[in-house]
Amino acid sequence: MSVDLDSRPRLAPGCRMNEKTQQPRTLLMPERALRLNGPSLEIVERCDGKHTVRQIVAELQQLYSKAEPTKVEQDILGYLALLQKERALDFEPAGT
């Protein structure tokens, strides 16, 4: 599985964040819950079917400008692949 930089990830059916008032912020999905904080929260909040992977990478590189940009990209692609394996994400293909 490799992530296409021009695809637009969004949370799969039955996967959602808990409410903003609930702490810690958590991604709820079938039989699992992932605690989100810092970068993981920033990534998941952008998996809205509008941002492309490329845009998510660019925005996080800005947000974490002290980190090595290629490292940020690698980490994001790794995290998205993990969420895809968990069936927490669908990817709208490029150009749709």
Place this chain on the structure above:
Amino acid sequence: MNEMPSNPLALIAELTHRCPLHCVYCSNPLELQDRNTELSFEDWSRVFQEAAALGVLQADFTGGEPLTRPDILDLIRAARAVGLYVNLITSGLPLDESRLDALVQAGLDHFQLSFQGAREEIAQEISGTKAHSQKLRVLEWLKRHRLAVTLNFVIHRRNIEQLPEMLALAESSSASRVEFANVQYYGWAFANRDSLLPTREQLTQSIDFLKKAQERLAGKIKVEYVVPDYYAKYPKPCMGGWGRKLMLITPNGDALPCHAARIIPGLTFENVKNHSLREIWECSDAFQKFRGEAWMQEPCKTCDRRALDFGGCRCQAFLLASDAAATDPVCSLAPQRSKVDAILNEINFAEAGTAAPSTAPIPAQHLTKPAWLYRPNPS
């Protein structure tokens, strides 16, 4: 003294024991609770609030058949309103298209549809009901909704050969997950064990098949497989450890650490009508009993794996070794493992006997339909 527990993550809500199916491996206790003892909507609603306040994230609506509750839509809304993620574990039987629409509208997050096989014939034999074609209809209706769907296949000796057909059914559906869970032996399944336990050869083949399926479907369908404890080298961390992650509420409001806990002698269970969930979770004798490690015997007590599996399953220890504090006898390190091996030998030897020379009598139970003990429907 026992450690202070972390908060539970999931609440298993057995909304009712009533069920149109009579499955021979039902996880409900042998003594089923009647309708007139069931908690009211107001009771459940308060339980959901207390659960959310305690840190619970998910509510598993199960039964019996949860859809036999006429107030199921209100129950889903109440759980969602306090922020819980709502799973429905159902036979799909008391359901039509408009009721499914209503469940989704009410805020259902995850629909788990149970299957007894890939074909009507075996499904009917196992559940004592004609239900399979209705399940296929439900699968079609589900395609029109944006909802997480899991297919739950319960696996045993008489349907394990149908795995490829079961997987094909999952692939033709909108499911993002499929569970192939071998029967575990408690309650009704324990009573029917000799007709359900697969052979070693069947199990090995099924593991090979499903490993390949997991690789092929990665990123499309999550394929989960649970092997029968009896064939495992080490026990499972039952319920993620006693009183560590899960709380089960029975239809009448008793709070249990697991489905089968009632079989353990000497445990008393508090009821949600008399105590808050927090009190029960933190203080009740039943939840304290096997928390931490103080209760452990050797070899668990000094075993490196004790923080991984917590000594295995207390109910299985009681069923197989007559001692709920013993090492789970399915563990290869357990002093009582020979009891499990004897059960496995009998199954595997009897099956091998069917291919033996004609002088060896074929055990009658392998030629005819087993004398199943079916789960009744409580009044």
